Structure formats: C-alpha cells, structure tokens
Amino acid sequence: MSLPATSSDGFWSDTGKTGIASWIFSTDHKRIGLLYLYSVLGFFLVGVLLGVLLRLELMAPGRTIMGPQTYNATFTVHGVVMIFLFIIPSIPASFGNLVMPIQIGARDVAFPRLNLFSWWLYVIGAVIVLTALFTGGGPPDTGWTFYVPFSAKTGTNVSLAVLGVFVLGFSSILTGINFVTTIHRLRAEGMTWGRLPLFVWSLYATAWVQILATPIIAITLVLVFVERVVGTGLFDPSRGGDPIMFQHLFWIYSHPAVYIMILPAMGVISEIIPVFSRKPIFGYKMIAFSSLAIAAAGSVVWGHHMYTSGMSDTAILVFSFLTFIVAIPSAIKVFNWVSTLYKGSISLEAPMLFALSFVLLFSIGGLSGLVLGAAATDIHVHDTHFVVGHFHYVMFGGTGFAFFGALHYWLPKFYGRRYAEKPALVAWALMFVGFNIMYFTMQVLGIRGMPRRYYDYLPEFARLNLVATIGSWILVLGLIILLVNLFRGLFRGEAVGANPWGGATLEWSIPTPPPTENFEEDPVVTHGPYDFKGAGKP
Amino acid sequence: MSHPEHKDYTGAKFGMWLFLFTELLLFGGLFILYATYLTRYPQQFAAGGKELNVVFGTANTVILLTSSLFAAMAVTSVQKGDRTTTLRLLGLTVLCAAIFMVNKYFEWSAKIHHGIYPGSPRLGSAPLGESVFFGLYYVTTGLHGLHVLVGAGLLSWIGMKVNHGKIHQGDFVTLENGALYWHLVDLVWIFIFPLYYLIL
Ligand code: HEM
Numbered sequence: 001m002s003l004p005a006t007s008s009d010g011f012w013s014d015t016g017k018t019g020i021a022s023w024i025f026s027t028d029h030k031r032i033g034l035l036y037l038y039s040v041l042g043f044f045l046v047g048v049l050l051g052v053l054l055r056l057e058l059m060a061p062g063r064t065i066m067g068p069q070t071y072n073a074t075f076t077v078h079g080v081v082m083i084f085l086f087i088i089p090s091i092p093a094s095f096g097n098l099v100m101p102i103q104i105g106a107r108d109v110a111f112p113r114l115n116l117f118s119w120w121l122y123v124i125g126a127v128i129v130l131t132a133l134f135t136g137g138g139p140p141d142t143g144w145t146f147y148v149p150f151s152a153k154t155g156t157n158v159s160l161a162v163l164g165v166f167v168l169g170f171s172s173i174l175t176g177i178n179f180v181t182t183i184h185r186l187r188a189e190g191m192t193w194g195r196l197p198l199f200v201w202s203l204y205a206t207a208w209v210q211i212l213a214t215p216i217i218a219i220t221l222v223l224v225f226v227e228r229v230v231g232t233g234l235f236d237p238s239r240g241g242d243p244i245m246f247q248h249l250f251w252i253y254s255h256p257a258v259y260i261m262i263l264p265a266m267g268v269i270s271e272i273i274p275v276f277s278r279k280p281i282f283g284y285k286m287i288a289f290s291s292l293a294i295a296a297a298g299s300v301v302w303g304h305h306m307y308t309s310g311m312s313d314t315a316i317l318v319f320s321f322l323t324f325i326v327a328i329p330s331a332i333k334v335f336n337w338v339s340t341l342y343k344g345s346i347s348l349e350a351p352m353l354f355a356l357s358f359v360l361l362f363s364i365g366g367l368s369g370l371v372l373g374a375a376a377t378d379i380h381v382h383d384t385h386f387v388v389g390h391f392h393y394v395m396f397g398g399t400g401f402a403f404f405g406a407l408h409y410w411l412p413k414f415y416g417r418r419y420a421e422k423p424a425l426v427a428w429a430l431m432f433v434g435f436n437i438m439y440f441t442m443q444v445l446g447i448r449g450m451p452r453r454y455y456d457y458l459p460e461f462a463r464l465n466l467v468a469t470i471g472s473w474i475l476v477l478g479l480i481i482l483l484v485n486l487f488r489g490l491f492r493g494e495a496v497g498a499n500p501w502g503g504a505t506l507e508w509s510i511p512t513p514p515p516t517e518n519f520e521e522d523p524v525v526t527h528g529p530y531d532f533k534g535a536g537k538p
Numbered sequence: 539m540s541h542p543e544h545k546d547y548t549g550a551k552f553g554m555w556l557f558l559f560t561e562l563l564l565f566g567g568l569f570i571l572y573a574t575y576l577t578r579y580p581q582q583f584a585a586g587g588k589e590l591n592v593v594f595g596t597a598n599t600v601i602l603l604t605s606s607l608f609a610a611m612a613v614t615s616v617q618k619g620d621r622t623t624t625l626r627l628l629g630l631t632v633l634c635a636a637i638f639m640v641n642k643y644f645e646w647s648a649k650i651h652h653g654i655y656p657g658s659p660r661l662g663s664a665p666l667g668e669s670v671f672f673g674l675y676y677v678t679t680g681l682h683g684l685h686v687l688v689g690a691g692l693l694s695w696i697g698m699k700v701n702h703g704k705i706h707q708g709d710f711v712t713l714e715n716g717a718l719y720w721h722l723v724d725l726v727w728i729f730i731f732p733l734y735y736l737i738l
Binding site for chain 2: 110111114173176177178180181184185186211212214215216218219220222223226230231232233234239240241242245248249252
C-alpha cells in the first residue's frame with residue numbers, strides 16, 4: 001500500500017491553470033487548504049497586533065497610547081478578527097482541507113466547487129468586515145458579542161460588521177456540510193468508522209456543530225441588522241422587545257461555536273501524541289465518542305454566559321449543572337492523552353511540545369471554566385479579567401498552540417521541506433513562558449476585581465498589569481521566531497521524505513508533496529490509524 | 539492518470555438535506571421568538587392576528603402548495619426523459635412564485651397604508667406587544683419572501699440547464715435538489731400561515 005516517495009513536485013506543479021488563477025480558482029482541497037491557511041494566518045497576525053496594542057494601553061493606569069473610544073473599538077475588532085476570521089476557520093478549514101480527504105483515502109472532498117465557494121465567501125465576509133472599520137461611523141465598539149441594546153443604538157458601523165459576520169457564517173456552514181458528506185461518502189475501502197483517524201472524528205463532530213448552530217447566529221445578526229435599518233423593536237424594551245432574547249439567541253450559537261474552535265484542536269493533539277510517543281492511542285473509542293459527546297452536551301449550556309443577565313434562577317441552576325457535564329468528556333480526553341504518554345518512547349520535538357503544552361494550558365483554561373460555570377463563583381468574576389484569562393487559555397493556549405503544533409507537524413508534508421528544530425524549541429519556550437506570564441496574571445487581576453473592556457483601572461492593579469504586558473512581548477517575540485523559522489524551513493530547509501515522523505495514518509503513505517490526485521490507486525485500508533507496526537521508521 | 543469526473547447521487551442529496559436543516563434552524567430562531575413573545579403578550583398577539591387578511595394568506599397557501607406539486611411533477615417528468623413537460627412544469631412553478639410575491643406585495647402595501655409598519659406612529663401608540671407582533675410578522679414573512687425569490691431564481695436557472703440538456707434523464711440530481719429546496723420554502727410557509735393568520 002505504501003508508495004515510494006518520488007522527487008516530483010506533486011500538487012504544486014500538476015495543474016491546468018497558471019499563476020494566481022491556479023490558486024484562487026483551484027478546486028484541489030490541498031490548494032484550498034493552503035489558501036485558508038494563509039488567510040487565517042494573516043488575520044491572526046492582525047489580531048495579535050491589536051491584542052498587543054490593548055496590552056500596551058493597559059501597561060500603566062490612565063491613558064497610555066489610546067483613549068476610551070479607540071480602546072473600545074480595538075478590543076471589538078481584536079475579538080471579531082480572532083473569533084470569526086481566525087479561530088473558527090483556523091484548524092478545520094485549513095488543516096481539515098489539507099489532510100482530512102487524504103486521511104480517509106479520498107481524492108478530494110465531496111463538493112470541490114462548493115469548497116472553493118466557501119473560501120470565496122470567507123474572503124468576501126472578511127472584506128465586508130474590514131470595510132466596516134473605515135466607513136460609516138467608524139469601527140464597531142460593541143465588543144465581539146454585539147449585545148443589544150447598545151449594538152442597535154451605537155453610531156459606529158455595526159450594520160456592515162454583522163453583515164460580514166453573516167457571510168462568514170455561511171462560509172462556515174458550507175464547509176461543515178462538505179465535511180460531513182465527505183466523511184460519510186468518500187471513505188476508502190476498509191476505512192471503517194472504527195479506523196477513522198481521531199482528527200477526522202473531531203472534524204466530523206465539529207462539522208455537525210457548524211451545521212446545527214451557525215444558522216442561529218445568522219438569524220440573530222439579521223435581526224440586529226434589521227433593527228438598525230428599519231427599527232423593528234424586537235429587542236427594544238420600550239416597544240415590548242426583550243434584550244435577553246438576543247443574548248439567548250447569540251449564545252445558542254456562540255457557545256457551541258467554542259467547540260467549533262476547540263474540537264479540531266483536540267483532534268490534532270490526538271494525532272500528534274501517539275506518533276511522538278510511538279504508542280497506539282489509549283482509549284480510541286472514548287476519544288472519538290467524547291468528541292460527539294462534547295458537541296452534543298455543548299449545545300445545551302449556553303446559559304452559563306448569562307448568569308448575571310436577569311434570567312430565572314431555575315434556568316441558572318439547570319445551565320450550571322449542564323455545564324459541569326461538559327467537563328466530563330473533556331476530562332476523558334485529557335486522561336486518555338496522558339495515558340497514551342505512559343511508558344511511550346517520547347520524543348520531544350516541536351509538534352510534541354506544542355501538543356503537550358496544549359494539554360496543560362487547556363486544562364488550566366478548562367478548570368478556570370468550572371469556576372465560571374458555577375453560578376455562585378461566576379457572579380463575582382463575571383466580566384472581569386478572569387474571564388479574559390480563561391478564554392485565552394482555552395482558545396489561544398488550546399486551539400492556538402494546537403494550530404502551531406499542526407503547522408510544524410503537517411506543513412513539511414505539503415512543502416517537502418522542514419523547519420530547523422533548535423529555533424523551533426526556542427520559539428516554543430518563549431511563547432509558553434510569555435503566554436503564562438500574561439494570562440495567568442490577567443486571571444489573578446480578575447479575581448482581585450479588575451473588570452474587562454476598560455482602558456483604565458485603579459492604581460492598585462498597576463504592577464500586575466505591567467507584568468502582563470511584559471508577558472505579551474515575550475510571547476510575540478517567540479511567535480516571530482516561530483514563523484520565521486517555520487517558513488524559512490518550508491522554502492529552504494532540509495528536504496523530508498514521505499514519512500518524517502513515522503506516522504501510520506494514510507497521509508504518510510503517499511509521496512511528499514502529495515500528488516494532485518493524492519493516491520495513484522484507490523487505497524485499501526488494512527490497519528488502524530495508530531498501528532505503528534507497519535509504518536516506516538523516522 | 540485520469541479519473542472520470544466524480545459523481546455521487548446519494549452524496550449530492552445528502553448534502554442538500556443537510557443544507558435544508560440549516561434553513562429550518564434559521565427560521566427556527568424566529569419561531570423561538572414567536573413562542574416567547576406569544577406567551578408574554580397573548581392578547582396583543584391576538585389583536586395583531588386579527589388585522590391580518592386570511593383571504594390573502596389562504597390564497598398564498600394554495601398557490602405555494604400547487605407550486606410544490608408542479609415542482610414534484612417536474613422531477614418525475616425529467617426522470618421519464620420528457621424535456622418539454624419538465625420545462626413547462628418548472629415554468630408553472632416559477633409562475634406560482636411570482637403570483638405569490640404579487641399577493642405579498644399587495645398585502646404588505648395594504649398594511650403599510652393602514653400605518654402598520656416598523657416604527658410607525660400607529661404602532662408606537664399601540665400596546666407594547668403589538669409592535670413586537672408586527673415586527674416579527676414583517677421579518678418572518680420578509681425572510682420567507684426572500685426565500686421564494688431565491689427559490690424561483692434557482693428553479694429558473696435549473697430550467698435553463700434542462701433546456702441545454704445539461705440536466706436530463708441520466709443526471710437529474712440538481713433538479714431534484716432544486717425541488718427539495720422549493721418544498722422547504724413551501725413547508726416553512728405551512729408553519730407561518732397558521733401561526734400568524736389562523737390560531738390567533
Ligand atoms: C498576543 C496575542 C494576544 C493578546 C496580547 C491579546 C490581548 C487581549 C486583551 C488584553 C484583551 C482584553 C481586552 C479587555 O477586555 O479590556 C483581549 C480580548 C479578547 N481576545 Fe485577545 N489577545 C491575544 C490573542 C488572542 C487570540 C489568539 C484570540 C482568539 C483566538 C483572542 C480572542 C480575544 C477575544 C474574543 C477577546 C474579547 C474581546 C471583547 O471583549 O469583545 N485573543 N485580548
């Protein structure tokens with residue numbers, strides 16, 4: 001089944017079109033995956049820049065580099081860019097497209113043209129969002145959550161921004177439909193559900209959430225748009241509407257959306273850990289099942305964002321209880337990863353370091369999530385920097401670090417060259433240290449009562465804020481080293497063969513870089529994804 | 539190394555059904571709002587419902603149901619390989635859509651003429667729940683109307699493909715999916731009609 005690695009350029013050369021058209025009109029899942037990858041990376045850098053500006057403003061009390069209105073706009077745009085343009089499409093749309101079809105033994109996704117259309121919708125949505133920053137009343141200042149009544153009243157350009165997010169949601173739905181259909185219909189012979197790589201399982205669960213949750217935010221944003229344009233009054237108390245209904249509708253999507261963000265990352269970790277421990281994954285079935293369980297349970301916990309909204313006490317109790325249930329499948333995964341490491345022959349290379357830091361950072365984020373899930377404690381830390389620290393731990397420490405791990409793990413396969421190991425380790429160490437200095441400090445600040453979304457604070461918070469800001473510099477320094485080393489390596493680094501890490505999933509059985517059609521002949525799968533006996537040694 | 543173009547009939551329908559779910563959920567958000575506001579303002583909703591014209595509503599229901607029948611028949615006739623009948627039936631479906639929209643136009647203009655529209659002075663002085671009712675009415679029927687337009691556009695495009703022989707007895711899944719979409723548009727209306735025109 002495994003084919004010899006050839007020295008051809010694979011999908012890089014073998015195409016009918018030329019120049020830029022061979023990319024932006026390509027229906028090859030690998031090219032679309034790379035298009036997504038560079039788009040989300042670009043927006044990630046924009047978001048990081050804005051985040052660093054936020055931290056600079058908070059470096060000292062009072063006005064440091066910007067005033068209140070600019071600060072409001074900056075954290076809103078930082079949030080919108082990071083959530084809708086970076087993290088939701090990050091792993092599923094880039095690495096999902098790049099490797100999922102190969103991992104199931106397919107030549108492409110089920111609907112290649114729809115796949116290209118999704119990317120175009122993403123670009124169009126992004127352009128609309130960016131246009132909103134420079135037109136109308138200026139960049140939105142509502143926070144990424146667009147809460148009414150403020151979002152219905154503010155003079156900034158919220159209308160265009162929600163329209164852009166609507167289009168981005170449509171793009172996300174189409175990717176979801178495409179992936180579910182692909183995984184059902186295009187698995188190679190012998191690729192049973194029990195042999196699906198766990199990354200594919202996680203994408204499968206994610207895709208369902210994308211399909212089932214995204215329409216709700218679509219209609220919610222439409223309502224905000226209509227409210228602003230014609231004033232239907234559906235959320236306006238002076239005309240009988242109820243702003244809390246907005247919060248319900250918003251979080252019915254946006255809570256499941258955090259599982260769109262984290263599940264694919266968990267999939268990446270489930271691929272990296274067994275390969276770098278040279279041991280089959282512990283508890284394959286439970287990891288696969290817990291992805292679905294997280295997706296299902298995660299759909300009914302949205303109310304935990306609303307404990308202080310004035311919703312009924314019964315509802316608070318029920319949502320609090322349900323929230324604790326989501327912790328179970330998440331913990332199952334963590335325990336399984338740790339058990340996989342046990343007595344493994346662990347090699348601490350860059351992808352593995354990112355994977356291991358994922359496990360730690362995600363656990364810190366998850367445990368602080370329990371503090372927020374319990375209504376009694378949440379009421380004290382709601383809307384403080386504790387929350388900001390919490391979601392950066394899960395989204396950045398979790399998904400972000402998994403994304404960096406995936407960059408190091410899979411990109412050499414597609415470029416045929418790899419990064420240098422030493423600088424990658426330095427970059428990882430700086431990022432890990434900087435990250436914890438910044439966000440752990442923010443959590444402490446939150447517990448002491450520093451609210452989120454303010455450009456100024458009381459003098460007693462000054463010292464810790466300075467520490468957090470210094471952390472952000474260390475983090476960014478690490479990030480720069482990481483990206484320079486990674487991309488220099490991909491273009492000029494040492495060449496790699498078909499299977500540099502000794503993985504057993506199908507993508508390592510084909511030549512590097514993969515040919516346009518992925519497989520010379522339709523593969524027949526005879527062993528599980530973590531059965532390393534037959535796989536080549538690194 | 540060449541491979542025949544990938545065609546997967548079941549996959550195409552599977553994908554379409556998934557898409558239809560998302561459409562149901564899109565309208566689902568509006569139905570949730572309807573349910574909550576109805577329990578909060580039962581009297582005002584009843585008063586608002588009385589203002590709606592049952593004749594228009596019923597006529598549009600009959601028209602949409604008939605159009606769905608035409609769409610289903612178009613699928614059968616393309617399966618039988620009868621291109622002319624397929625085109626004729628698609629034409630009738632689109633015609634029904636047009637009549638539906640014309641009716642809607644008259645219905646809305648009559649309402650607006652009576653001073654019932656979002657932000658109107660009349661609704662401003664009405665009891666609180668009534669403006670919520672009409673707000674929902676306009677958003678829901680407006681979004682549905684938009685879907686009628688999209689569906690009609692889709693079916694016309696499919697008609698062109700049938701005419702050019704791109705959709706035929708051997709490969710008709712696009713038409714079938716178009717018809718499925720049309721049935722969804724119909725189905726959503728089947729819920730809107732009683733909720734707004736009948737039960738209140
Ligand atoms: C170097 C990287 C980053 C820095 C320095 C940074 C910094 C910050 C700061 C200081 C805030 C709080 C603003 C406030 O409440 O006063 C914030 C908010 C936020 N950040 Fe980040 N962040 C970074 C990366 C990320 C990443 C990777 C994500 C998501 C994947 C993210 C998502 C968010 C969101 C959603 C908010 C909330 C915005 C709002 O309140 O509406 N950030 N960030």
